[in-house]
Amino acid sequence: MIRTFAYIIALLFISACQSNPRFDVQFISSACIRPYYGYHYLTCHPLEVWINDRLLIIPDEFETDLATIPRVAWPIISPMHSSLIRPAILHDWLYKNDEGYSRLESDLIFYGALRDEHISRLQADIIYYSVRTTGWLFYKGAVIS
Secondary structure, three states: OHHHHHHHHHHHHHHHHOOOOOOOEEEOOOOOEEEEEOOEEEEOOOEEEEEOOEEEEEOOOOEEOOOOOOHHHOOOOOOOOHHHHHHHHHHHHHHHOOOOOOHHHHHHHHHHHHHHOOOOHHHHHHHHHHHHHHHHHOHHHOOOO
């Protein structure tokens, strides 16, 4: 546990020293999801989001598993936490579709979306670094979930 905490602190320190592009994210519409199968959902209507000066529209019927958070971490933050739903849908869309963003940019957009949804900086940092560490497994269909 102490080793994990030290790892997270080291990642936060290293990231503070890096200069990454900033993405301002603002959701325009609410999220609507319905069960599809297992822990997968379909969007009920389009989700509109501004990323810097670009409007992105995620269509209805888009399949998402929301945030791929291991079950052991669900007591800390559940993938069904209302503040995670829109950022998770957006991140899944960016990971599955070619919108012209790299994986790093997609993860930074996700971070901006988390902060737009008022996720605390500490929680957003932990979620962001978890995605940076394991996201390559899911990027552009690397693993079918």
